Amino acid sequence: MRFKYNIFFVIVFLLPICLGILGVTFPKAIDEVRIFSTQITLPIFKTQATVIRWFRDQGQHLLEWAHLSQENDQLKRKVQELENELNSVSMLKKENERLTALLDLKSRNTGPSIPALVVGRDPSNWSNFIVIDKGKKDKIYVNTVLVHPEGLVGKVISAGKNSARAILLTDSQSRVSALDERTRDVGLVEGEGSAMLKMTFLDYNSQIQVGDLIVSAGLGGVYPKGIPIGRVTMVSEEKNRLMLYAYVKPFVSFSKLEEVLCVNK
Structure with missing residues (x-):
């Protein structure tokens, strides 16, 4: 060390x-x-x-x-x-x-009307029925007509105090008297549960053709006359060859509806 x-x-x-x-x-x-x-x-x-x-x-x-x-x-x-x-x-x-x-x-619109929001759709028939946020307290009743800036939507089929349920033109139970604006031929526009509408009961000699504008005819006491519905996309004969029918593409995009105008006659 x-x-x-x-x-x-x-x-x-x-x-x-x-x-x-x-x-x-x-x-x-x-x-x-x-x-x-x-x-x-x-x-x-x-x-x-x-x-x-x-x-x-x-x-x-x-x-x-x-x-x-x-x-x-x-x-x-x-x-x-x-x-x-x-x-x-x-x-x-x-x-x-x-x-x-x-x-x-x-x-x-010359008659009484009120705007409404689409707040729901029928779960059992999503694309053909809607619920709006206006009801009897807003003077919305059965057969109140719903329109959109693009055209005719449908009508109210039941109304509560603060809301109402409406059927759209596309539903198979929907019927609207319709008029070809060019030829003045009258028929019945029916829903088929799809995006297209079918116009039936057209006279066999009708001059209706693809591209014609179809509007409501005002017959039946529910829908006012002259509301745009859609344009003709196809014309054909009925099976009995006694009448014609036409397919009409509606102006309204029913799946995208957010607001409507409620019109009472």
């Missing part, structure tokens, strides 16, 4: 003194030693400096990546907010256009 202590003493205290004396006595020799030692340690110092720079650069890159990642998340949130705002504006614009058209239709 004492021997190790002596070696430590020599290295720590005596070696610097000896080197100092040699430096004064043999300066050139010391310079040579310093140059030699520098050449030996230079690669180590270069490697050390390279490692330090690498870790420093990596740390900087990590900080920059974290900052960019945070900035990217903020930009994504901002883009999402702007998209939501744009969608809201678009929806409000479309709603405003629909309501404006409905008010214009109301102003052109």
Whole structure:
């Protein structure tokens, strides 16, 4: 143990003194030693400096990546907010256009009328019945006619105090007397439970043709005359060859109804 202590003493205290004396006595020799030692340690110092720079650069890159990642998340949130705002504006614009058209239709209607929102559909017959948010307290009764800026919708078949249920033209139980605006031929437009309507009881010598405008005829005491229904897409003979029938594409997109105008005669 004492021997190790002596070696430590020599290295720590005596070696610097000896080197100092040699430096004064043999300066050139010391310079040579310093140059030699520098050449030996230079690669180590270069490697050390390279490692330090690498870790420093990596740390900087990590900080920059974290900052960019945070900035990217903020930009994504901002883009999402702007998209939501744009969608809201678009929806409000479309709603405003629909309501404006409905008010214009109301102003052109000479009889009593009131706008209503479609608030539900019949689960058992989704595409052919609707529920509106107006009822008897709003003077909505059975056979109140529903119209849309695009054309005829249907009629109320039952009414409560605050809501009413209506049948659409597309239902197989729906019947509307109709008129070809060009030829003045009268027939009966029936629903078939699909997107198309069928106009029956047309005279065999009728000049009805594809593209003709079909409107309500005003017969039967329910539907007013002159409300647009749709356009003829096909004309053919009945099986008995005594009459003609035509398929009519309605103007109203029944599956997209959101508002209607309720008209009482």
